[in-house]
Amino acid sequence: MNTYLNYWEDYYKNHQDPGEESPFARFVVPFLNDSSSLYELGCGNGRDSIFFEKFGVNIVAFDQCKNEVAYLNEQYKTGSLSFEEADFTNIGERSLVDHVYSRFTLHSVNEEQEMRTLKWAHDTMNDNGLFFIEIRSIHDELFGQGSAVSENSFVTDHYRRFVNFETFVSRVESAGFKVIYKLQSKGLATYKTEDPMVIRLIAQK
Numbered sequence: 001m002n003t004y005l006n007y008w009e010d011y012y013k014n015h016q017d018p019g020e021e022s023p024f025a026r027f028v029v030p031f032l033n034d035s036s037s038l039y040e041l042g043c044g045n046g047r048d049s050i051f052f053e054k055f056g057v058n059i060v061a062f063d064q065c066k067n068e069v070a071y072l073n074e075q076y077k078t079g080s081l082s083f084e085e086a087d088f089t090n091i092g093e094r095s096l097v098d099h100v101y102s103r104f105t106l107h108s109v110n111e112e113q114e115m116r117t118l119k120w121a122h123d124t125m126n127d128n129g130l131f132f133i134e135i136r137s138i139h140d141e142l143f144g145q146g147s148a149v150s151e152n153s154f155v156t157d158h159y160r161r162f163v164n165f166e167t168f169v170s171r172v173e174s175a176g177f178k179v180i181y182k183l184q185s186k187g188l189a190t191y192k193t194e195d196p197m198v199i200r201l202i203a204q205k
Contacts, residue, residue: 009065018076021051023189024103024134024200031130031202032057037097039124041088041117042105046072052101053081060097062086089113094124100131104189107136107161110153111171114161118175122205131177131203137184138162139197165199177203 025048032038034056040049043061045068052059058080063069064087072083088102089109100121106114121131136142138152146156153161165184172179181202189198 009067018045018047018050018072021047022103024048024132025051027188027200028052028101028132029055031132032099036099038099038101039094039097041100041102041121042108043072043083044068046076046083048101048103049081049083050076053078056080060084062088062091064088089117091120096124096126098126098129100125100129102132103134104136106133107163108159110150110161115171115175118172118177122176125205127205129205130180131172131201131205133172133199133201133203134189135168135199135201136160136162137197137199138164139184142196163199168199169201172201172203177205180204 029052032052032055035058037058038052040059040061043049043063044065046061049059049061059082061072061081061083063083064085066085069083069085077083088105102117106117109117125131140162142160143152143162144154146154148154149159152163153159165182169179169182179201181200183200184197186195186197188200189196
């Protein structure tokens, strides 16, 4: 379970409505097919899953924030979109899906939890399915801010772990995936005055 769940519960209490989809979601859409299936790991206020559903994708979106999940199901649940309260690092056995989507979530957990999630994603996807990942890089300007938890992990008002591009790619490959797209850059996840250095990855089973 995310140790900083209270932080996220409070955050989404004040950011309850989805708003506009992320730039990463817009990047991912061309890789999705009508009627394909997808799990989102750590959906927050649901903005990306709600966006994907408009393109005919069947989605189950997971998040630990109980109140936000209840609100999203009340307001946005459809026959092809639902939200479920769950720790995405410990979801357990599920029906196979075509794709898994993780934006800004894998850096909210430690490396052991990340590896467990990568293995789960591989085991839970259909052959040739795609795992879409966006995660903070060690070259992000926030690296080093707050109290150090480990070499690449820090706590401000919540936990962040920053990853090395090459070693992260290797970990994804060691989970059984073939990396078919990889990029480390600024300009991919801008928000107001923030422009973090992030890693984008598409991995195929």
